[in-house]
Amino acid sequence: MKEIELQCQPDLLYDGEIPSDVRTEELMLNMGPQHPSTHGVLRVVLQTDGELVLKATPYIGYLHRCAEKIAEKVTYRQFTPYTDRLDYLAAMNNNLGFALAVEKLGGIEVPPRADYLRVIFAELNRIGSHLMATGSYGLDMGAFTPLVYCFREREWIMDLFESASGARLTYSYITIGGVREDLPDGWVQRCREFLDYFEPKITEYNNLLSYNHIFINRTGNVGVCPADLAVAYGGTGPCLRGSGLAWDLRKATPYCRYNEFDFDIPVGRGQNGAVGDCWDRYFVRILEMVQSVRIVRQALDKLTDGPVQTKVPRIVKLPAGEVYYEVENPRGQLGFHLVSDGGTSAYRLKIRGPSFCNLSVLPVLAPNCLLADISALLGSIDIVMGEVDR
Amino acid sequence: MYTYERPKVEYKGLSLTIVRLATKWGAIGIPLLLRFAWGVFFAAVVAVVAFVWIVGRFINPLLPWFIRDVVVVVGLLAFVCIVAIIGIWGERKVSGRIQSRLGPMRTGHWHGWAQSLADGLKFVQKEDLIPRDADQPLFRLAPYVALVPAFCAYLALPFGVGWVFRSADVSLLFVLAMLAIEVLGVIMAGWASNSKWSLYGAMREGCQLVSYEIPMGLSLLAAVVATGSVNLIELGEVQSGGWFSWLIFQNPFLFLAFFTYYIASLASCKRSPFDLPEGESELVAGFHTEYSGFRFVMFFFAEYVAMFAVSALATIIFLGGWHSPIGGPSSPLWFVLKSTFLVWVQMWVRWTLPRIRIDQVMHACVKYLLPFTLLLFLGSSLWQLYDNPAHPAFKTFAHLLHYGLGCVGLLLLGLYFTGMGYGYYNRNRLVGQMARKHLPGA
């Protein structure tokens, strides 16, 4: 196996020598479960030497809501709202993943209009989720203003979702067999208006935050995660692409007609430090928003008339068997391992939360960071605890 | 069923007494106050202004010093409170506008002017929580140690000639000394809270303040060398006669010293990007994590009072103090205006920049700011040495540079106002579609 040299804070690492008669005591610091920058109820026990973090041990499970157990009790359709609550910032994508897993096992075909609608909503929700990640990352770094700007734009996406699905956070819009309802009048026009408005805003975020000197100094060369480390710890999504590996399920194993769209996979290039540092992970999200805008534009162009649902019984019965299906969530690959015994509810549903795997790399990256870098790291990994704990 | 039995606690303390009195009287008083809020506010402003003016003009020569002192101190206290209250409200409005929000709009009907008052009232009613394992006496003392020195700085701060509580020869040093004591309160709070986050906040505060005091003092010393006085009134008086005679345009070293002072003063007020002691995304709330109610308000007050104090110092020393920039009559109004502008810039910076990391804070000070200010100090001294009739060539050069710098300053100010005008003209485009609908006058 290859040895990976971690290079957090090169100028702070004590190279070799400190006086032997100076003894310092290490401090155990309990970060969370109630802490502003743990993005939920994550608890990280830090072993610190002054401001230097020697060891970080995450403890999760504070938001465990037994989603997998519930899935064994309720019917497939009834479980769709529960998927909303996994990664509550990207509920559309979760709906999509679950619907696709059920459709794969049941052999259900989806009409083309529904497929394009799914792509549109998934990508819009990806933009919304990345906006949240970008804004709250600014907040983690002490810049409050980008958060509000990002929320301003996310509000518009929420309005679009609300007019289509009736909900602003937990949509349950993408259901088994298609999407729940067709678009309201004028929705496509409003969506185009949003895209035209939103695209130049990305430049504003870059000018305000991404290229800010302080921000770059805070995030560049911090929490460097090389590509093989990311892959080894199951990191996916921006955490993997930020490390320089162009791996995206939308390209690798296209679903929902993603192969019909023209888009690129942005990767971290180490512009402000080593490849795979916090800045790269952050900036990949910004670039992905640009790509998502591209995809949504193309999907809006291709949107054909037709039904948005296939006929699926109210209580879905799947044949006995199993399937593992993954989709590319904003935070990485969301997987559903669905086992059916022929009944009306899942025999076993294992959910692979991307944040769960992305977070597992934290104990490797955290040593030799400063206390302030922990929030930089956590923010750049961009976890959603609803999905980590499920 | 699991039932939680709340431990019986005897509530006591000054805050509770205040609350009891306030709830008793407030039931009648507050609705009345709110109904006549406009009138009360203007009456208060008029009363304070008239009061201070009368005291400064007439009572001063007539009454014994002691009464004058009491009166002036009460006036100063009122001023400081108004500074803090308006500062907090202003911060929220400024941040709102920067973030394409509105900020407080409801309380007091006109742009939420009474928001800080309402918040203060709420804070007074809060239970005065002291953690069981905290060091009780120090925990109680800390907010006072933070607030009182910040107020004491105003005792030597002249608002104009004759507009000062005590005009000492060493008033500049006195103000600096008082601002330096404030850190003790913060450290005390951090340690007494017996919380690790607070301790981290206190540690950072200690590191940061002790380091940044040096470049801050050195930048001011560069100006002191140019005028030969540490008396704030004398420092202000040499800058009369229009903005060309401001010390900031005196020589290039002072021009730079203004900016180094301003950066260092941001650090000494714990303002962003140097707000590490309370950086909420890292240290929860830093040194005041465990504080609630009125004690928390005192820390808040101390911050805004100190903000105005450092800005006032910059105004007096670099920006001509109470003198009008266009050569008209000098007045304390100019002083307050300029200081407010600098406070506003502090807010502007805060809502724009991310926070620096602690090692970068120390590097910036020790590796860059400190040597740089030492050079400025040296340069300013040398300039003073050569800027005299014995060196006519240098004198001409100095004059040319002096006016050149003035033009640079004018250009900067012009750019600022142009930007402001541009922003105002394009406000609809800049604030974005969503916010536009909700802006007043839309």
Add this chain to the structure above:
Amino acid sequence: MLEIVIFILFAAVAVIAGLAILVSTNIVRMAYWLIAMLISVAGLYFLMGAYFLGVIQILVYVGGVAVLLVFGVMLTSRQMAPKLRPGRVEALWLTVVAAVLLSGLILSVVRVRWEPGAVVAGNSVAEIGRSLLGEFLGPFELVSVLLLVAMLGAAYLARPKTPVQGAQQRKGTTAL
């Protein structure tokens, strides 16, 4: 009259704070009592018209030295407090040393002829500056050399001496 009241106030605070330093067992409280004493002594200076001295006392001792002191002391463990009670042998030694110092102090106070000095009116800063860079230039420079030596000494003491164990370990090589 007022001056006497204020003098008694400051002096009392200084004495009480000084005694409290001795009596207190909590090391952080000691530091804060020390600060209280320094501030009240500065108040005495102000009362005597030595504004410059008073301000410098606050600026340097309270704002600088005391903050560093508190900063260092604060980081010690809270369980340190009981250990600060001296043992019997230590107490004996300390008494002897303190007695010698005190007698020296009393002797010098008694033997010096105290005359009411000329009060420096006007700009005391300028006066101090002139005398520091004129009459007392030699001692002034000597003191600065002393400070420089102290700083170099501190830097020397804090210099890394031996390689610490586990420094490599800390650098964090992770086998995968």
Add this chain to the structure above:
Amino acid sequence: MMTPSEIVELLKQHDAASVVSAVADGPYPHVVLKPEKLVAAAGFLKTEPRLQFDLLRCISAIDWPARNIVEVAYDLISTSFGHAFAVKVELDRADPQVESVGGIWPAAQWHEREAFDLMGVMFLHHPDLRRILMPEDWPGHPLRKDYQDVVEYGGLKFNP
């Protein structure tokens, strides 16, 4: 990019004795391996240049009281080729034990902790096999089919 049947062939070539059964078509192509051969096969799957399954996506434990086994499924994908595959082991339900693959895919560590927590599968030689989602002293393994709901925990009584 290899098809599932080719992958099964490669595995059989590597060690035919390790493969219990194989499903090469349908929605979920996988092989069932003997538990004691799992680590060797996993190493092969990761290092074989034609396979390079470097990304362990998920470890799912499935309880089958009727067959008296606990299945552990390892879902793999290769970031170099993009082909996906799954490996399964079937363990004794009374005492499910299998060697940890955390040494091959570090990502497995947390998944294995979860499988241990919720299904009670013991992963041998795991560096840190603790409960991950449930509290340390939680009774039982909640995702087992015969799991009895906890009535009281830490002084809290739950309504049925």
